[in-house]
Amino acid sequence: METTQKHEPATWREGRRFRAWELGQQGWRQCRIAEALGVTEGAVSQWFKRARAGGQVELADRPRPGREPRLTAEQHARMPELLRRGAAAWGFVGERWTRERVAKVVRAEFGVKYHPAHISRLLRRWGFSLQKPVRRARQRDEAAIRAWRHQRYPALEKRGPDKPGRAPSWTRRGSNCSPPSCAPMPQ
Numbered sequence: 001m002e003t004t005q006k007h008e009p010a011t012w013r014e015g016r017r018f019r020a021w022e023l024g025q026q027g028w029r030q031c032r033i034a035e036a037l038g039v040t041e042g043a044v045s046q047w048f049k050r051a052r053a054g055g056q057v058e059l060a061d062r063p064r065p066g067r068e069p070r071l072t073a074e075q076h077a078r079m080p081e082l083l084r085r086g087a088a089a090w091g092f093v094g095e096r097w098t099r100e101r102v103a104k105v106v107r108a109e110f111g112v113k114y115h116p117a118h119i120s121r122l123l124r125r126w127g128f129s130l131q132k133p134v135r136r137a138r139q140r141d142e143a144a145i146r147a148w149r150h151q152r153y154p155a156l157e158k159r160g161p162d163k164p165g166r167a168p169s170w171t172r173r174g175s176n177c178s179p180p181s182c183a184p185m186p187q
Contacts, residue, residue, distance in 0.1 A: 009060075010060070010061055011061055013061070014059065014060055014061045016037055016039070017047050017059040018056070018059055019037065020033050020037055020039075020044055020047055020048075021047065021048070021051055021056060021059055023036065024044075024048060030044045030045060030048070047059060070112045070114070071106070071110060071112055075110050076122075076125070076126070078109075079106070079122070079126050080126050080127060080128075082105060082109060083097065083102065083105070083126070083128070087101055090104070090105055090108070096133070097128075098116075099116035099117070099119040099120060099123075100116050100119075102119050102122075102123065103115075103116050103119050106119075106122075
């Protein structure tokens with residue numbers, strides 16, 4: 001069998017595969033390795049098949065398939081700082097950020113074009129959350145609303161005392177019979 005090369009695992013999954021290979025080299029059975037590492041025997045079998053075919057290097061993590069990210073890690077790290085400058089600093093009217101505005105900033109700063117729907121995912125990654133403005137009338141009078149809420153509404157809310165001697169209908173005892181089942185039966 002092949003000698004074990006020391007390789008520092010990049011992830012815990014990779015480390016688990018290397019550990020399985022080491023245990024296999026020590027003579028452990030696949031079912032015991034699977035039990036010890038908390039995986040299925042099929043997984044251990046596949047790992048060993050890959051390692052026997054191409055060596056222990058086959059147990060290392062493989063690069064993820066798909067397109068390379070358009071923004072680098074450094075560019076992603078810079079985006080929150082750029083957005084905190086405010087929308088007005090980027091030539092927009094008002095301080096409200098929209099996905100379209102963020103997409104324009106990304107394109108202006110890094111030359112990368114993103115669809116606005118993808119900008120939502122990026123904003124979550126950058127630590128921003130969706131903010132929906134509260135819809136209010138322009139002619140809203142906050143002082144009048146506050147006065148009504150604290151003076152007029154409590155007076156409307158108070159109700160007079162209940163009439164003495166009369167219980168609410170939901171607490172009164174109902175009758176023992178309900179028509180037509182309680183109608184007298186002819187003898």
